[in-house]
Amino acid sequence: MRLPVQRAIEVCPVEVAVSVLGGTWKLTLVKHLLGGTRRFGELCRLVPLANTRTLTRQLRELEEDGILVRTVYPQVPPKVEYALSPLGESLAPLVDGMDAWGAAFASRLGDGGGTRRAGRT
Amino acid sequence: MRLPVQRAIEVCPVEVAVSVLGGTWKLTLVKHLLGGTRRFGELCRLVPLANTRTLTRQLRELEEDGILVRTVYPQVPPKVEYALSPLGESLAPLVDGMDAWGAAFASRLGDGGGTRRAGRT
DNA sequence: CGGTATCCAACTAGATACTG
């Protein structure tokens, strides 16, 4: 993943989206940011499985790609806020859709309702 | 990426979607399959940047996750068809949305309209 | 035609520890 965007568009726009949003916690981060501005610490708490380094990196990449805006308040103690840019907010419906799809997919597995796996039913 | 789905759902459903669809050419593959059943060779031609090994793997993973169905015709020369499962087709709107978003994102960069990158000039 | 086998290079995420 993370193939150069310029290259991705030549093949398929969906790949652009994947390369921008494909990071392991990126969409989760965006989803939380959809709920409003968050501080670094809050995001850490919201995504407990990722450590600070990983989170920082994802956040920075998202910033690089113009998905979010990082605001540093030069004070002590430090305060940094992350907020979605208009571009970032523009993928609200996508995040919403993926969230729903992901939930549905997950329930297919764990629900025990019927198909447990690649049911050839 | 590709963090265990079971683990992903505990954090956020979007991560499930990412782990299932996050492979480098997966969404492109799905998108093409949305247009109808395809043979392996066709897919190779449609996604020229990926080699057979990569394509095979992606296809298999998609199959594992129940996104597509692989049909082998026991004949000579071999013939294998890939088609989306209902689950796979269910993400048509998502693929569509990502495609549109990706295209928009790409045009932001290449258009020369304004922001070229994270313009920290 | 439709893969598979082997090997490899790159990248990515994570652990841990430390800092302004």
Added chain:
DNA sequence: CAGTATCTAGTTGGATACCG
């Protein structure tokens, strides 16, 4: 609080060659 530094492990994607 909000990172950064360093290092490592693991995974993914790719090249090439060969097989049924």
